[in-house]
Amino acid sequence: MATTPMSTTSKATTMSTIQRLGVRVRSAAEALPLDAVAVAVQRLRAASDLLLAVRRQVDRPDAVPGVERAMEHVEQAGYALRVARERLATYLTSIGLGGAAPAPATSPRPHPAPSVAAAPPRARVSTPAPQPDWWAARIAVLTDGDVPQRRPDASWDADQLLRRVAEAVRGGDRGALRDMLTSAPAPIGVQLTARAREPLARLAADLLGHPPSAADLPRLARATESRVRSLLPGLPGHVLDTVLARTCRVAPDTHAAARPAHPADTPVASAVLTGVLLGLLGRSAEALAAEAEPHDPSAPPIPSVGVTRG
Amino acid sequence: MASVAEVKSAIDAAIAQINEGQAAVRVAAEKLAEAQQSLAAALEGSGHEAVGAAQASLFQAATDLEECLAATVAAIEQAQSYAAML
Numbered sequence: 118m119a120t121t122p123m124s125t126t127s128k129a130t131t132m133s134t135i136q137r138l139g140v141r142v143r144s145a146a147e148a149l150p151l152d153a154v155a156v157a158v159q160r161l162r163a164a165s166d167l168l169l170a171v172r173r174q175v176d177r178p179d180a181v182p183g184v185e186r187a188m189e190h191v192e193q194a195g196y197a198l199r200v201a202r203e204r205l206a207t208y209l210t211s212i213g214l215g216g217a218a219p220a221p222a223t224s225p226r227p228h229p230a231p232s233v234a235a236a237p238p239r240a241r242v243s244t245p246a247p248q249p250d251w252w253a254a255r256i257a258v259l260t261d262g263d264v265p266q267r268r269p270d271a272s273w274d275a276d277q278l279l280r281r282v283a284e285a286v287r288g289g290d291r292g293a294l295r296d297m298l299t300s301a302p303a304p305i306g307v308q309l310t311a312r313a314r315e316p317l318a319r320l321a322a323d324l325l326g327h328p329p330s331a332a333d334l335p336r337l338a339r340a341t342e343s344r345v346r347s348l349l350p351g352l353p354g355h356v357l358d359t360v361l362a363r364t365c366r367v368a369p370d371t372h373a374a375a376r377p378a379h380p381a382d383t384p385v386a387s388a389v390l391t392g393v394l395l396g397l398l399g400r401s402a403e404a405l406a407a408e409a410e411p412h413d414p415s416a417p418p419i420p421s422v423g424v425t426r427g
Numbered sequence: 428m429a430s431v432a433e434v435k436s437a438i439d440a441a442i443a444q445i446n447e448g449q450a451a452v453r454v455a456a457e458k459l460a461e462a463q464q465s466l467a468a469a470l471e472g473s474g475h476e477a478v479g480a481a482q483a484s485l486f487q488a489a490t491d492l493e494e495c496l497a498a499t500v501a502a503i504e505q506a507q508s509y510a511a512m513l
Binding site: 138141142144145146148149150153154156157158159160161163164165167168170171174175180181182183184186187190191193194195197198200201202204205207208211363366 | 433434437438440441442444445447448449451452454455456458459461462465466468469470473475477478480481482483484485487488489491492494495498499501502505506509
């Protein structure tokens, strides 16, 4: 059968429509504000460094305010933006426009070192200062144990810490969990919230059989709360409520997110909940490594179509 | 042990950094809202799993930026109060 002029025109129009869609999606993906978020992280990190230095210099370090909560949220925002960009690239690939994936952000790492030039003068914030002990002290409270007297290993990264913590959780040994959490310094520990977000969503989806939603919150809480609380008896209840709500994509303002939390609480709760979910699914912590790889922000944003499968 | 003047100076510097961070977060939130609108218009009617996941991530990012802003406001207030009582 010969191709009619009308069908040829229709096909050409369809192709052009898809291409226009691709341009719009690509343009929006490239406009995602990863650079602005990176600047915010940089500035807040500089502020955090200054305030941590003040804590080391005063008699009552607990009275010195911090910006850890703001840091946590902006780092999570950066992570969510990168995930969104990956998903959009996946979409473009699936409709035949994979070669036109958005370019990587110019500053993809969520934790750039603060610019020395931009750093203001510090009040006796000199050199290799000892690690602040607020992280270890809080871990001791959360796990109802003693503060370990040893220096944390600064060579760890947050993904590695998340896997080790998840392993300790699976073992059910609170002391081992405390040792693992305090083996990393505070700046690494506070990244656990952002690093656990994606694994939590995937593991919860696997446990529930579908992506978690608000309706799943009670079920997810029932399945995990007692195990989390047995490992973190000092964790304020509203912190776990908030982590569970976020996992189920419930808007935080409808839950306890507005209540103040110690900067260590949400990262620790997120990591422990990750371990609990792995245990319920009978998986090892090494499964997290495989899941984390596609989201390496330094990797080009050309995802495989299957990355969203848990 | 640092002097009061040194501590206040460090806190003032921290507040300045937080202010700059706030400004960057506001810019990010505005750009994100524009990107969300643009994507919503382009992808209206799509049932593709990746589209839903992308939009959920963007919603989450917007929520986090809002919460970040609120946290920075609180942090500045607390830092100013702390410096004032030194």
